[in-house]
Amino acid sequence: MALDTVVIAQSTPDTVQPFAELGLKPDEYARIKEILGRRPTSSELAMYSVMWSEHCSYKSSKVHLKQFGEKAPKSDALLVGIGENAGVVDVGQGYAVTFKIESHNHPSFIEPYQGAATGVGGIVRDILTMGARPIAVMDPLRFGPADAADTRRVLPGIVAGVGGYGNCLGLPNIGGEVVFDETYIGNPLVNALCVGVMKHSDIKLAKAAGAGNLVVLYGAKTGGDGIGGVSVLASETFGAGGSTKRPSVQVGDPFVEKVLIECSLEIFAEDLVLGIQDLGGAGLSCATSELASGGSGGMKVALDKVPLRDPSLSPEEILMSESQERMCAIVEPSKINRFLEICKKWDVTVTVIGEVTDGDRLEITWNGEVIVNVPPRTVAHEGPVYNRPLAQPAYIDQVNSQKVNVPMPSGAAEIKAAVLKLAGAPNLADKSWVTAQYDKYVQGNTIQAQPDDSGMVRLDESTHLGVAISTDANANWSYLNPYQGAKLALAEAARNIATAGARPLAVTNCLNFGSPEDPGVMWQFAESVRGLADGCLEMGLPVTGGNVSFYNQTGAVAILPTPVIGVLGVIQDVRKRTPMSYKTSGLELFLLGETKEDLAGSEWAFLHGQRVGQSPDADLAREMRLIELLLEGNAFFSAAHDLSQGGLSAGLTEMVLRHSVGATISLSNPAVDLLSETPGRVIVAIETSKVSQLQALATKYSIAISKLGTTGGDSLTINDSVISLDELRTEHTSTFPRLFG
Template identity: 60%
Template sequence: MVDTVENARTTPDVVQPWEALGLKADEYARIRDLLDRRPTGAELAMYSVMWSEHCSYKSSKIHLKRFSELPQTTPRGPLLAGIGDNAGAVDIGQGYAITFKAESHNHPSYVEPYQGAATGVGGIVRDIMAMGARPVACMDALRFGPLHSADTKRTLPGIVAGVGGYGNCLGLPNIGGELVFDSSYYGNPLVNALCVGVMRHEDLHFAKATGSGNKVILYGAATGADGIGGASVLASETFEADGPAKRPSVQVGDPFMEKLLIECTLELFHAGVVTALQDFGAAGISCATSELASAGDGGMHCELDLVPLRDPTMTPEEILMSESQERMMAVVEPADVDAFMAICGKWDVQATVVGEVTEDDRLIIDWHGETIVDVDPNTVAVDAPRYDRPQLRPEWLDGVQADHANNLPRGHDGAALAEAVVAVATSPNLADKSWATSQYDRYVRGNSVLSQPEDSGMIRVDEQTNLGVALSMDANGRYAYLNPYFGAQLALSESYRNVATTGAQPVAITDCLNFGSPEDPEVMWQFTEAIKGLVDGCKVLGVPVTGGNVSFYNQTDGINILPTPLVGMLGVIDDVRLRIRQGFAHAGDTVLLLGDTKQELGGSAWEDVMHGHHLGGLPPFPDFDAEIALGKVLQAAAKQQLVSSAHDLSEGGLAVALVESCLHGNHGVSFTLPTDLDPCAELFSETQARAVVSLPPQSVAEFTTLCADAGVPVRELGEVCGDQLLEARGFFTVQLDELRQQWQSTIPEAMQGA
């Protein structure tokens, strides 16, 4: 028997499975108050997924409001779309707009690595499509437990294959990201995906159901029983190390259907037959209908019987909760329906009119001729509970910060320093990542200018003018563990610096905030400190937050992950032909170090690798004024074509920057260590706002004048050489061929037999 609205009014005492659907007692009571009756089964399903942590942001929304303090402009122009839209959109000049966003798919990727990661890519691509843009590139930031652990050997191959398999089939280049290992991610890998799209200003669209009588069309794949409550419920659950007892199905992706959906959608927009568009992500039809209706100027009436199904036995509750992939919902004027259907037919994309926009403020859904949903869509999509959860600075933090890495023993002789350089450079987090990135197509579409292993990815936007954009994704959970305020700012700093190092101008960010359980006051303190750090940092840098994602409940057996606020930075470059690569390019070039070096080993890669994963002290201190000055120097140097290479200093400090510049450019380097600090600190300190550049000797005077005018400290380190060696004069010489072999083998050897 169908549980209708009328039946719900006359049977108030029916016991309902609200707790099994993830609702709290007070939340269920609030639903009854809003409806002035008990919910039907379909309404209960809808509220449960839309009020989940993943969909409603009920523990984070009051803190995310702080991002509204930031100016809604970028250094390049107005912010065209921002927080609350499917994705942020930025004016980059010449009539072009860039839309970009990052999201998480952490828990589904643990349950089913391949499909979890693949559908994470698919979901973020549809967010970009929904804005009216053509997706042009993807990035991914992945985090796992220890490299040699059984959990990593289970999840890493599938997740990398899922990211590559889906993106490659879509014909989207994967141009950058991260691959990080730490014990805190054991049993809870992080899969953060970013997509960037390009459009003309006039092509920008918003998800708002307007115009009474306009038709609601569901198009794309049929609805199946996969992913019922998938991302919305999984992202609001914690895991046990052995795996959860209750696992909703993970969505199953079909990238070939998504490719058709992309081309079909772009033609629909170009034909002018779409009034509004919403992608299907977490919460499926529940989300698409309620969000479109709540954002519009009326209500919506839908016939659930009209939804094409892959499984005809599905109940209405299952249809509403299904997170089947490759689906979109459009609002179309009646006169345009035939043209809309014709375009869908051309692309072999199934399309069905399932309802229409109404004058009133109700969302009404019928099934078998009876009403099973009659709600105010705002109560579903907008008015979910808002929690100001308790926050508590951890008592253990003082002890951790007092145990500073600066006080750890360190070697000063040449042999000890050489050993440390090799150990740090070949450690899992800094070793060659091509085992993963070689599975991604980095050059499809022909507009990839920079990709892994460069500091940032870069895409050409206009083939005539060579206008382009650069993107970087960065986070450091070790820093954020020691100080979440600074940790978030350091992620912002590195992402800003990585983009600037290519010669691009940083203009805006998206974020992906990965934390443990919000019901833990210490986690909420970490989260709110990270938000404050990002807001304060963005104010100084002059970049807005365009949107992003919050992922809570990242814990296993009660152990929270390291707080991991990730920042995706967008930069603009007027001519991609002037971009700067990170590898040493010419023997005989002079090598310069930009920025001051301080003794800052807290949270460093040296501390992690050389002292048994020790983590103590304070992280490096951000210096946004210095970052801005460094960025201006590098942008000017790119325009004037003064430098041959540039590499930021971050994890691993000067040592790793030099190693990577050598290995990526296939040249050696001979350098003299500065003597302001002891040689270990000079090599491995992770002081911010620094970079290594190489340039022809005849350009040094002009470049140093640039630095002096900007107030950027500069000192000569040495020169690029043709010999395959890394020579620290007076200390050690490392043969690059031997180092390269170890650097390249770290991850492949660990993955043998995985």
């Protein structure tokens, strides 16, 4: 095929171009022609198509996401906010922490191992580009029914991909979720979070400033894998029979990425870059246009200098390739020799491919011919913005008006059966079949990981400063009430941090929804964003960044609205954390928080095929008082465990099994007390001598408190129901090995 240059584009305005096949709408194509004053070249069309995709441009979500800025609480901790590769917060002692969560959902359905692996690789590079050393990852996952054939196909591969890539990088996996629901069949959710640490002075940004400075590509060579990749895949609904657009999924090499990380950190330590961007979604199209757009606006790149794994690639394919483990840096000419030396030391491929100009255009050539000449902001930041129609879906009034009608256990035998049923339910069962495939303790700074309520890592070995991170989403509540569902997920993640003794500081999010072209889905999304923005404002927690993943549906069936909320908190001394469970007999167990008959959206209702009723309302003022109580009580709590999915039944199961120390519990209304999922509740274990201190704290913060029982023995005894720990453990731990071998 003849090279389509700018000169040719100007002289052949009527050439038919495959804009629709590349995912562009007719009006979008018309707008590109208006911007350029001519038809685009095939290379320009490739760039606009991937950069204006839903995944890269946020064109359907921008109008709603701006609430995170408009309602942003004042935060002294926020150093870098929304708009960069990841947000950065001050955690004290001169340290800054960056964290972000992203999705790799569609690629993981098509190619589970590589889809999940490259999801981890991509989020790790986002953290690296901020100038930080990545120190931990997390992986909230969602699948179809646990016993479905498709789940058996994708889950083992996804788990192996997350573990394989993260383990090879030497990054501990400190938390996440595994949740099953029929709406995720054919559309699993693979969300990946990474956290990194640096000194304040080390922060790097994605901008290309200073005419004459060099554009340097380093890392892996560019291949044909992932052409259009996630940028196209994540912008298209799957047909009932699978994806209608299946560009190849990126193929990752974690050993190349590990070397790239160390090479980059040495480059950063010597202050050799002015701007840095990883090549993730949209590859070189994204890196060049975003760097130019974020800086002074001009850049010239010789595309034929890009090192290739496949020499047959066309210029369009090179621009769209999402090959992994690549970075683009802006380097002053005086520093380029040292930059090249460090790359050579680490055996990292490096090439100068262009320079920053004093113009306002991104110009890309191929063997001297100009094939791209565009205003970079129009590619990177001024794509289409849609205020899509939204309408409350009909199901809302229908399900909200119904009452949960499930059998409630009565009598010792039924109570025991209910506790065992929940203990073995796939959503609540022991997940060590999954987490055993992840290295939780590599680097030696992991303080807690699964199955704890949150992950915690030490930042400084001398002062013991640390951070805790939790990710949470209750899609059942978001289905019943998206506004409250987002607030409740925020509250739960913040509570999980505080339960361990860390103060919540900042928020990231991964918003997973169906097609934005469905007004009902768009309403769910808008309500979720509104709820999260309102909740963050009330709790004083800034949103530092995140990700929107649309088109998560197969045919007409959308996934449940699933806003995954990540909260990061700081703890001054990790040695003083509150553990999730107790190790000794003779402790007093108390419940903080009031239990109401909240069965709507509960696991008990889910197990009985019901998703109806009213979700609980988030009482964030009370949640904030509870957080203060937990932080103050950290000084004398023997253990604290948040209650969420599965309610008190699941919480007690996890606590007694952790160190094989039972408990004797007395409940006035055992069925409701065990199965309700009223938010804002925590079990605490304390020594008898500390009871008056706990009661004083509960009074100080106006938090309801009730005695549950005492620790000890080899059974979980609830009123007259005696469940041996051996029987409970067998039920809790056998589910995953039985399902997945």
